[in-house]
Amino acid sequence: MRINVYSQELTNEVIEIQKESNTGLTYSAVQMILHSSERLHHPPEDDDRSAVTFWLPKSPDRREQLAATFERMATVVRRATPETGLD
Template sequence: MPRLPAQATRKGKRRTANHTGEIMRINIYSQELTSEVILVEKASNTEVVYHAAQLILHSSEKLHHPPEDDDRSAVTFWLPKSDHRREEMAKAFEEIAAIFRTAPKATGLD
């Protein structure tokens, strides 16, 4: 799969364009973050079983009636098939973890 073009952004960082060439950005605010991560398994109608890591986002208890109605928002990362791509993505998430641990403490909200 070819790499999509990237554009320079502030502080020398780069953003990757989506398949239409437009910049795609997803914002998850710190108040929405939880530490809940789950493994998702989904069988398709072609008998292929897909797996994903899902980061569950904060959701008000008032939105779930009855309580077993788990339709909370989440960010779902579908796992690549190849070991190479899985390792690439694991390294990217390790970079995110490093940023969480080392970014200046005086920024952000809880």
């Protein structure tokens, strides 16, 4: 699977999510909120904004691996050749 997120869709907003499943387990995620039309939004409890959600693994080792992956992504972003695309 490939997911494309264009730079024009990016925001600085990152939120933590916790959801309890019907089995009683609580799952955690980190979500990158994307730019989306204000016309989509209704009451505050109905947050239907566009986002990319990363559900977190349970074990500390896997969480550290995921954090290290995000840190490597940040390094690649900082070192990437400047583009002539849109902001």
